[in-house]
Amino acid sequence: xxxxxxxxxxxxxxxxxxxxxxxxxxxxxxxxxxxxxxxxxxxxxxxxxxxxxxxxxxxxxxxxxxxxxxxxxxxxxxxxxxxxxxxxxxxxxxxxxxxxxxxxxxxxxxxxxxxxxxxxxxxxxxxxxxxxxxxxxxxxxxxxxxxxxxxxxxxxxxxxxxxxxxxxxxxxxxxxxxxxxxxxxxxxxxxxxxxxxxxxxxxxxxxxxxx
Amino acid sequence: xxxxxxxxxxxxxxxxxxxxxxxxxxxxxxxxxxxxxxxxxxxxxxxxxxxxxxxxxxxxxxxxxxxxxxxxxxxxxxxxxxxxxxxxxxxxxxxxxxxxxxxxxxxxxxxxxxxxxxxxxxxxxxxxxxxxxxxxxxxxxxxxxxxxxxxxxxxxxxxxxxxxxxxxxxxxxxxxxxxxxxxxxxxxxxxxxxxxxxxxxxxxxxxxxxxxxxxxxxxxxxxxxxxxxxxxxxxxxxxxxxxxxxxxxxxxxxxxxxxxxxxxxxxxxxxxxxxxxxxxxxxxxxxxxxxxxxxxxxxxxxxxxxxxxxxxxxxxxxxxxxxxxxxxxxxxxxxxxxxxxxxxxxxxxxxxxxxxxxxxxxxxxxxxxxxxxxxxxxxxxxxxxxxxxxxxxxxxxxxxxxxxxxxxxxxxxxxxxxxxxxxxxxxxxxxxxxxxxxxxxxxxxxxxxxxxxxxxxxxxxxxxxxxxxxxxxxxxxxxxxxxxxxxxxxxxxxxxxxxxxxxxxxxxxxxxxxxxxxxxxxxxxxxxxxxxxxxxxxxxxxxxxxxxxxxxxxxxxxxxxxxxxxxxxxxxxxxxxxxxxxxxxxxxxxxxxxxxxxxxxxxxxxxxxxxxxxx
Numbered sequence: 001x002x003x004x005x006x007x008x009x010x011x012x013x014x015x016x017x018x019x020x021x022x023x024x025x026x027x028x029x030x031x032x033x034x035x036x037x038x039x040x041x042x043x044x045x046x047x048x049x050x051x052x053x054x055x056x057x058x059x060x061x062x063x064x065x066x067x068x069x070x071x072x073x074x075x076x077x078x079x080x081x082x083x084x085x086x087x088x089x090x091x092x093x094x095x096x097x098x099x100x101x102x103x104x105x106x107x108x109x110x111x112x113x114x115x116x117x118x119x120x121x122x123x124x125x126x127x128x129x130x131x132x133x134x135x136x137x138x139x140x141x142x143x144x145x146x147x148x149x150x151x152x153x154x155x156x157x158x159x160x161x162x163x164x165x166x167x168x169x170x171x172x173x174x175x176x177x178x179x180x181x182x183x184x185x186x187x188x189x190x191x192x193x194x195x196x197x198x199x200x201x202x203x204x205x206x207x208x209x210x211x
Numbered sequence: 212x213x214x215x216x217x218x219x220x221x222x223x224x225x226x227x228x229x230x231x232x233x234x235x236x237x238x239x240x241x242x243x244x245x246x247x248x249x250x251x252x253x254x255x256x257x258x259x260x261x262x263x264x265x266x267x268x269x270x271x272x273x274x275x276x277x278x279x280x281x282x283x284x285x286x287x288x289x290x291x292x293x294x295x296x297x298x299x300x301x302x303x304x305x306x307x308x309x310x311x312x313x314x315x316x317x318x319x320x321x322x323x324x325x326x327x328x329x330x331x332x333x334x335x336x337x338x339x340x341x342x343x344x345x346x347x348x349x350x351x352x353x354x355x356x357x358x359x360x361x362x363x364x365x366x367x368x369x370x371x372x373x374x375x376x377x378x379x380x381x382x383x384x385x386x387x388x389x390x391x392x393x394x395x396x397x398x399x400x401x402x403x404x405x406x407x408x409x410x411x412x413x414x415x416x417x418x419x420x421x422x423x424x425x426x427x428x429x430x431x432x433x434x435x436x437x438x439x440x441x442x443x444x445x446x447x448x449x450x451x452x453x454x455x456x457x458x459x460x461x462x463x464x465x466x467x468x469x470x471x472x473x474x475x476x477x478x479x480x481x482x483x484x485x486x487x488x489x490x491x492x493x494x495x496x497x498x499x500x501x502x503x504x505x506x507x508x509x510x511x512x513x514x515x516x517x518x519x520x521x522x523x524x525x526x527x528x529x530x531x532x533x534x535x536x537x538x539x540x541x542x543x544x545x546x547x548x549x550x551x552x553x554x555x556x557x558x559x560x561x562x563x564x565x566x567x568x569x570x571x572x573x574x575x576x577x578x579x580x581x582x583x584x585x586x587x588x589x590x591x592x593x594x595x596x597x598x599x600x601x602x603x604x605x606x607x608x609x610x611x612x613x614x615x616x617x618x619x620x621x622x623x624x625x626x627x628x629x630x631x632x633x634x635x636x637x638x639x640x641x642x643x644x645x646x647x648x649x650x651x652x653x654x655x656x657x658x659x660x661x662x663x664x665x666x667x668x669x670x671x672x673x674x675x676x677x678x679x680x681x682x683x684x685x686x687x688x689x690x691x692x693x694x695x696x697x698x699x700x701x702x703x704x705x706x707x708x709x710x711x712x713x714x715x716x717x718x719x720x721x722x723x724x725x726x727x728x729x730x731x732x733x734x735x736x737x738x739x740x741x742x743x744x745x746x747x748x749x750x751x752x753x754x755x756x757x758x759x760x761x762x763x764x765x766x767x768x769x770x771x772x773x774x775x776x777x778x779x780x781x782x783x784x785x786x787x788x789x790x791x792x793x794x795x796x797x798x799x800x801x802x803x804x805x806x807x808x809x810x811x812x813x814x815x816x817x818x819x820x821x822x823x824x825x826x
Contacts (some may be wrong), residue, residue, distance in 0.1 A: 056421060059370065060358060071363050102550055109547035115367035115387055118421045 017167060044100040048077070049124040050131060050201045051108070052202040053093040056116040057083045064114060065093060074099060074107050078133075078176075080198040090118065094201050123203050130204055134197045135179045141190030149189045156182050168190065228551075239413030245374045245405040246271035252381035254281040255414050258309050260300060260675050261285070262293035266313025267353055268340030271405035285675055285704055290317050292668035294324020295694070298333045299672030302655045303630055305458055307334045307388050308672065314340045315353030318360065323662060325364040325395045330659025331481060332456055334393035336384050337365075343403040344372055357399045366394030366421075371401070374409035382417040391424025392545040393456055424544060428561035433569050435557055436516070436540050441579030443514035445589045446474045447502045449497065451542060452481030452658065453519015453650045454563050461564035462486070462651045465518065468567055471574060473586060475593055477505035481658040484648035494593065495602075498526045499794050500640040503601035503803060504593055506792075509534050510800035511592070512790060517541040523659070524554040532799035542566050557777050601792045601805055602644055611761050613638065613713045613784040617645035617685065620711060623768045628680045630673045632656065634666040634690030637719035637790045642685040665691030667710060671697055674706040681709070681712040681772060688714040688741055698751040701777040709771050709778045715786045716741060723789045728796075748779035757781040 001200045055061045062081055069076050076197035078096040083089070097107060104122070112120045123129035137158070146168075153160065153170045156178070167190075176199060183194055185189055203209070238251055249272050253261065262285045265273045276284050287293040290312045297308030308328075312321055317338045328335045342351040357371045367387050369380045377400065384396045440446065448469055454461050462485045469476050469492055477497040486493055495502035497509055509515065515537045520526070522541075527533040533553055541548070541555040542563055549558040559566055604614045631646055632655040633639040639656055648654050657665040657675060666684040674682040684691075691712055697725050701708050719734040748755030754774050758767040764782070771778045791806040 062361070063359070064362060067363055102554070105550060106547060109545075109549070113391075113424075113545060113547055115419075115422045 030092055044102065046098045046100055047104065047124075048096065049104055049122055050120045050129050051095045051097065051111070052119075052123055052200065052201065053095065053111055054118040054120075054209065055091050055093060055114075056118070056151075057089045057091040058116055060183045061091070061116050062093070064116070065095075065111065068114070069095075069107075072106075072110065075101065078198040080200055094199055096199050119209060121203070121209055123201050126203050128204065129201045131175060131199050131201045132173060133176050133179055133199050135170075135172045135183070136161070136195045137170045137172060137183060137186060138162075138192040138194070139170065139186050139190050140168060140192045142166060147188045149186060152182075152185055152189075158182065218703060238411055239416060241411050242406050242408055243411050244271070244275075245371075245400060246275045247376050248374070248378045248409070248411050249381065249405070250275045250279060250282060251411055252378050252414070253309065254279075256307070256382070256385045258282055258307070260699070261309045261311050262287055262296040262300070262672065262675075263291055263311030264288075264290050266314070266317050266340065267315075267316075268314035268342060268402050269311060269338075269400075269405075270340075271402065272311065272340070272400075284311075285539070285671070285700065287668065287671075287700045289694065290320035291323050292665070292700060293696040294321050294335070294337065295327070295662070295665050295668035295673070296672035296697075296700075297335050297337075298324060298328050298331075298665075299632055299655050300676045301328075301333050301335055301671030301672075302331075302455075302669070303652050303673040305652060305675045307336055307385055310335065310337045311335070311669065312339055313353065314342055314357065315355050317353075318355060318357040321397075322361060322364055323660075325361055325397065327657055327660040327662045327665065328395035329364055329366065330726065331657065332393050332452060333395065334388040335395040336381075336388050337361075337395060337397045339382075339397060339399050340405070341370065341399045341401040344401045344689040345403070347401065352673055357397070361397050364395070365397050366392075367397065368397040370399045371404050374404050374407040377404060377409065378412040378495075379417050382412070382414045383419055385414075386417070386419055387422055390422065391426075392453075392548075407504060419677075426544065426562035426565050427562055428542070428559045428566035428569055430569065432559045433566065434573055436559060437570060437573045437577065437579060439514055439538060439540060439557065440472060440474075440516065440606070441581060443474075444582055444585035445512045445587075445592075446472070446514040446516065447494075447508045447509075447512040448474055448476035448516045448518065448519055449478070449509060450476060450482045450485055450518045451479040451520025453521075454482055455519075456562035457519065459651060461519075461562075461567060464564055464567035464571060466490075468571055468574070469569075472581065474516075475508055475590070477501070477508065479523075479526055480643055480656060482520065483643060483654045484651045487649040488647035489649060494597075496643050497800075499520045499528070500790055500792065501646065501794075502644075503599045503792055503805070506595035506794065506800040506803055507596045508593055512537045515539045516553070517543075518567070519543060521548045522551065524552070525561050528794045528802075529797055529799050534800070554568060564691075565594060585636065599805070601803075602808060604788075606761075608761060611758065611764060611782060613641050613715065613788050614645055614714060615761060616711075616758075616764065616782050616784055619764050620685070620768055621646045621685070623765065623772065624681060624683070627772070628677075629653065630670075630677060630680055630682045631686045632666040632669040632673060632682070632691075634684070634686045635661045635663045636687045636690055636721075637715075637723065637788075638685055638687040638690075638713040640720075640790045641713070646685070659746050663687075663690035665690075667691055667694045667708070668697045668700075670708040670710070671701055671704075671706055674701070674708050675704070678706075682707075683709045683711050686712045687719060688712055688716060688744075689718040690737055692742075695747070698748070698753060698777060698779065702752045707775050707777055711771070711780045712744060712782060713784050714741070714744070714781050714783050715788070717786060719788075720790070726789070744779045744781035751775035751777070751779075753779065755779050755781065757783065759783045 075098045081093045084092040108120050158170040158172040161171045293310040297310040301308035342354045356753050358368045371377050385399050388396045475494050477494040494505040497505035539555045540557045542559045546560050633642050655669045670682050670684040716738050718736040745755030745757050754776050758764045771780050792803045
């Protein structure tokens with residue numbers, strides 16, 4: 001990509017380097033700018049990336065991270081946070097975001113320069129990360145719908161964690177798209193409410209984030 | 212895999228470090244109150260001057276301040292003044308500026324200077340009082356969520372809930388403020404923490420857990436940069452405030468590199484002075500009101516070496532027409548400055564001084580051969596652009612042209628030990644165009660945030676740092692009224708600042724934009740009933756001087772310099788003069804407007820509908 005850009009720039013720069021006359025004003029009209037980034041920008045598509053951010057678990061740290069996203073207009077599709085290293089008082093924040101490659105690299109760099117941030121890893125850039133989510137799904141109903149809901153829950157290996165004669169609460173763990181599918185199937189069967197944890201993610205393979 | 216460079220612990224040594232005072236460690240481990248700790252920590256950090264304003268929630272600290280003489284306190288008239296004074300102090304010395312204010316309105320009045328310092332990367336520590344911890348969240352008197360409000364306006368901030376954390380946090384605050392890309396930090400200290408007793412930790416015993424910015428550039432990238440420089444045919448150096456922030460060594464190394472290459476150099480508003488304006492390789496400032504030669508060189512170059520500059524929108528003009536044919540090298544200490552607005556081919560992350568030093572080592576070892584023929588042709592082209600004399604203006608025998616006023620001010624002070632601050636607007640751009648700086652840290656202006664009212668309090672901070680120097684705020688009549696109350700501060704502390712007001716009775720830049728973009732409908736940009744600045748000066752107990760004709764200007768300026776008191780100088784200038792050259796919104800560097808071309812019709816056609824939507 002970069003190679004091609006350099007060549008394109010070279011080709012466009014073949015106009016006279018120096019003349020004693022000042023160049024004609026509004027030369028752009030005659031010679032449209034061969035701006036590589038202009039062309040690239042139109043081709044840049046938004047990508048979905050999963051970021052892991054290791055932070056000091058101090059008051060306000062989550063507000064800082066969220067404030068960065070809202071203040072600079074970045075997207076947050078999912079966010080989970082919990083202290084993962086109790087001895088070091090460090091939390092791990094998993095953020096799912098979408099943006100162009102330029103925006104994604106800005107997000108990484110902007111996060112990394114925050115004072116309580118220890119490390120930022122773009123799990124998607126490192127390879128296909130393992131992503132899991134947990135959902136609690138309440139389905140209310142009687143008769144056939146109720147039987148059907150239970151049958152589908154069984155097929156999805158959802159666990160019944162709460163029930164009465166008029167409702168079930170299912171617990172489902174898995175990839176986000178699986179949960180999405182489960183919820184949409186439950187919709188006509190008396191879906192009452194859904195709670196999702198957001199995505200937890202790790203890189204595949206034996207290497208940890210600190211290695 | 213780790214993205215933080217753990218190996219480099221040099222962050223603290225970039226810029227001019229404030230050496231902890233000798234014998235400071237002796238109080239390490241001593242029990243004292245939180246208020247004592249604040250003063251002790253300031254003294255141990257080498258802080259000589261604090262700008263502040265007392266109030267209920269900081270009274271314990273003020274009680275300590277009056278009982279000691281290691282740290283001097285400058286009482287301002289409004290908290291915003293304390294913040295800008297700390298900024299001026301920091302910018303003119305390279306040290307960390309310190310401000311001390313109370314909770315609630317004290318803290319909210321500090322938001323503007325914090326945001327200003329964040330945009331311009333000014334190292335600053337602000338200490339705020341807070342209501343006692345048990346009242347936090349209760350809507351107590353003069354309570355506000357200070358850390359919440361200032362979070363996006365600071366590099367980092369802390370609320371101290373335990374007195375035993377206080378000294379560590381204060382030392383960390385200084386470390387964070389001056390390390391890496393400098394910036395403002397805030398420490399919020401509840402009143403009960405100021406009274407509580409705890410064990411003091413000295414500065415040598417504090418090391419930050421996670422914040423270790425990388426200052427050393429990648430050697431491979433540096434080598435690649437030298438190769439690109441050696442091959443360049445139409446190169447230009449584009450430098451910014453990062454060179455000034457990196458310290459005098461960076462400015463010296465920049466001069467050496469630029470001289471060795473023989474390349475032209477331009478700078479942003481924030482970078483003025485890092486390279487001497489008298490040098491023949493200097494093209495003047497670039498950007499929206501930059502010179503014809505600087506902007507054309509940027510547009511037509513084949514190699515751009517950006518040093519401590521961040522490609523902001525006042526510099527680039529239309530981004531997709533910005534310097535289309537160039538390979539771009541960017542040296543910056545902040546990785547988030549890379550590829551933010553403009554895609555860069557070769558980024559070098561590091562402190563400007565350290566990277567330039569390494570570049571010069573490689574340069575001297577490899578002795579690269581520059582294409583002298585191409586460079587000569589490039590300079591011929593640049594001289595042709597220079598011949599445009601883009602800053603020329605029509606002199607007037609009866610009315611003082613604002614450009615003329617700055618030229619005369621510069622002529623009268625060029626041999627003095629002079630520091631210049633500005634407010635924001637036309638006068639700021641004319642000062643940048645017509646005042647010439649030979650050294651860094653001599654030019655204090657609000658670049659990123661564009662804060663009207665910055666210059667007067669900033670001048671106070673500069674004068675505190677340099678009591679025997681000539682400190683001039685080049686001001687506009689609208690801006691200067693925003694922080695005029697600080698004249699009282701200048702008088703109280705015997706600070707002979709000179710406020711040189713280019714008085715055109717308009718918000719000149721607002722009016723210029725209304726003329727360009729809004730059909731000449733001058734909506735609320737005319738200042739009716741301005742005060743009589745000479746009488747105002749007398750009311751404050753300082754000296755007022757007025758100049759109305761070009762003929763009386765030189766004598767009036769000489770008088771201003773001679774007076775050993777604060778001066779308000781009312782320089783009545785042409786009311787409708789506008790600031791050129793100008794890149795109209797949404798246009799490229801080679802589509803500048805020059806003054807003689809800026810007829811009403813040209814101006815009307817210059818900016819299309821899309822450009823009008825841009826700021």
